Amino acid sequence: MTDDADAAAEEPTDAEGHADAERHVDEPATDPEAEAAEAASEPEAGDQGSGEGADPDRSLLDRVGDHDEALAEELEAERADYEERIDELESKLTRKQADFQNFKKRQQKKLDQQRARATEDLVERLLPVRDNLARALEQDGDADIREGVEQTLGELDRVLEDEGVERIEPEAGEDPDPERHEVLMRVESDRPAGVIDELYRPGYEMGDRVIRTAQVTVSQE
Incomplete structure (x- = not known):
């Protein structure tokens, strides 16, 4: 009785035996030579194409290269356009400079002509004065020409x-103005020191411009 019980204890149950059988079926035996052959038959990463199983990094590099080439062509087109615009602007600037120089010449010529006409007009108006002075000098030596000269x-x-x-x-008695008066000398005078004592020669001014200063003497300080 005891021997039968021990035998029954040593023998696996049907469930345990079935489980061991499944484990043996699911776990194939490892063959080193088979693994080496399988590894040798797999393509290297650098030899894979762009199809199924291709290296994604290599595909990305190709796309980046295509993008760089397109970008380079776009930049080259923009550079050519900029150069064309620069040439056009330089040409316009050259023409504007030439036009401005011609304008300056025309304006200067016009101004010179206006000055010449103004001078001619003044000379024409002074000629009768010169004629009157000449006629006064042609009078007899004993003639009184003072009235004519005046x-x-x-x-x-x-x-x-x-x-x-x-x-x-x-x-x-006025104070001398260095911009309008020229002091010829300082003289002793009964006037206060540093004022105009006598007018020696009148001056002339035209608008705000002094044509000739007046010559004066100033009382000595």
Whole structure:
């Protein structure tokens, strides 16, 4: 009885035996030579194509290369366009500079012509004054020409006045103006020191411009 019980304990149950059989079926035996042959038959990563099982990194590099080439062509086209625009702007600038130089020449010529006409007009108006002075000198030596000279001088003053020319004639006792008065000398005088004592020669001014300063003497300090 005891021997039968021990035998029954040593023998596996049907369930355990079935489980061991399944484990043996699911776990195939490992063959080193078969594994080596399988590894040798697998393609290397660098030899795989772009199809199924291809290296994704290699495909990405190809796409980046295509993008770089397209970008380079686009940049080259933009560079050519910029160069064309630069050439066009330089051409326009050259023409503008030439036009401006021509404009300056025309304006200068116009100004010179205006000045020449103004000078001619002034000379024409002064010629009668010169004629009157010549006629006065042609009088006999005993003739009194003072009246004629005074008339001629008045005529000359009127011409200058019409041209906007004014006389600079400071009064005695005024302070000298270095921009309008030229001090010839300092003299002893009963006037306060440093003021105009006497007008030696009148000056002339036209607008804001002094044509000739007045010459004066100044009382000594």
